[in-house]
Amino acid sequence: MAQPFLASAGDYVDRALAGFARSNHDVVALHTDPVFVRATTPDPHRRVGLVSGGGSGHEPMHAGLVGRGMLDAAVPGKVFASPHNRQVYQASRAVAGTDGVLHIVKNYTGDRINFGIAAERLRHDGIRVERVLVDDDIATDSDDTATGRRGTGATILVEKLLGAAADGGASLDELAALGGRVVARSRSIAVASRAHTSPATGRLAFELPDDQVEYGVGIHGERAARSISRPPLEELVGRMVDDVLTKTPAGDRALLLVNGLGATTAIELHNVFAIAADALAERGVTLGGSLVGTWTPALDMKGFSLTVTMLDEDWQRLWDAPVWTATLRK
């Protein structure tokens, strides 16, 4: 396998962020030292700043989701590594509202620690902070681990719904409670047929036989508990839908995210979506909205994930509300 196309001089994550901000200067501004991305035109109705972040390699998450109707700031770490707490702290200070700041954190140890340290410092400064911990990946849903489920694609849906609620003037406590409810109603599962290319070595992170898929792969190349013989796509997606619905509260209307893990084509993702939407309909679940694309990749992994958020209360209105970021616009 060949080396990725990355700048040889300087830090390639910083270079990518500079390029991203330059190409989207109407929507975002890049802060350096420490590094974070913030919206150029914050919503005047917001009382709470929304901050997310995490390791790079999952673009457009999170910087591509900064803008009106979604995040106020995103804090990127290096590839697959947590941002430093100083980044989180400074980004949060920069966008905190009159009722403080909400941290949307994927459930990984490094992210929890760094967002936690930043939160302590912010509270010390007199800024209110709450956290929504996203833990949607059912592949890690086991009593055997103390760390709990990983956070993956559901983060996109959580950020969209919370962004709309924040625009509506929700308080910090309301947003934290809503975020907890959305997380509780969101579950994901991912499969891969080829690992990502390591930027450091130019090699695949793991090898997989041609006739196998990794069922329950993580977005950093975490191996699944098991590889399985590859079934026809209809069967594979049907199994994924069943497994996700088993772990999701019952309901009859949902959001569906079909997420490419990096090297998966639009033709493949729309095949998956067509099959998954049919499978959900057969199980009595209609779609209140959908996203199909590369939203939470693992660099250039070949595979995809499904995320279902079972809709509740007035979430449809939050989903349909306008959003204007570099990547998601509606």
Add this chain to the structure above:
Amino acid sequence: MAQPFLASAGDYVDRALAGFARSNHDVVALHTDPVFVRATTPDPHRRVGLVSGGGSGHEPMHAGLVGRGMLDAAVPGKVFASPHNRQVYQASRAVAGTDGVLHIVKNYTGDRINFGIAAERLRHDGIRVERVLVDDDIATDSDDTATGRRGTGATILVEKLLGAAADGGASLDELAALGGRVVARSRSIAVASRAHTSPATGRLAFELPDDQVEYGVGIHGERAARSISRPPLEELVGRMVDDVLTKTPAGDRALLLVNGLGATTAIELHNVFAIAADALAERGVTLGGSLVGTWTPALDMKGFSLTVTMLDEDWQRLWDAPVWTATLRK
């Protein structure tokens, strides 16, 4: 290499189109028998319908670019194969305006023939038709071939500019003339470090040593005239910018498209963009606009292309005009 994730029952291109239309039903509608995609809310000021199309495998081109401010209809063929002239004919009839229909065609023999036959039939019906032939790929810029340069990423920019002009009420003749001028000021070059996976065989379309890149690869896996030893990215992009500018009319303000060929990550594309924007600035060219992303891929090829459109007259206004398609919104 593993098989792509495609439906095993029925035609996977049709299935993808059905999924795409279902996920974007607020923007597009899918017509079947024959297959084409059209906008649900045509612009009332348009006198001319804009129709493009070509082989599948280059998504979001073209169906993702149907909507307000851009295409009225897109006609997809099977993977890397021209659509049938009956599709082009019916799509054109469906969206023709009071001053007819404009065909935006990438320069490949099959597309030329099928759009040509459809145009003859339309004229027979009394519908005016003109064609803009996009031929931006300098890798095929040789006196040795009668077929001329291939059409690639510039198609995106041509469609955006013509869409805005059509919304402004331009006539068919004006649009055809503008299209010709935009094409004449647009040039591209593509490189790849790994071929795409053939949907038919699950194998790479060609093999390339780790330390080589294919300089001047086509979007259907056409090999370049030469493979080159892989230089640092700064040097590679600098060479591409030089080669493109040599073949582009002189100017000091341009649009820049950094296009992923399928499996190229956002981090890589934004590294390329940052380097290319600097390289253009060093050569006296500032950016009037940019797009960075997977806009005209070759299925899941690993690589990228650069397209420069040297701005002229009032094209900046056309670039900045609103657009609302499934994939491009501004």
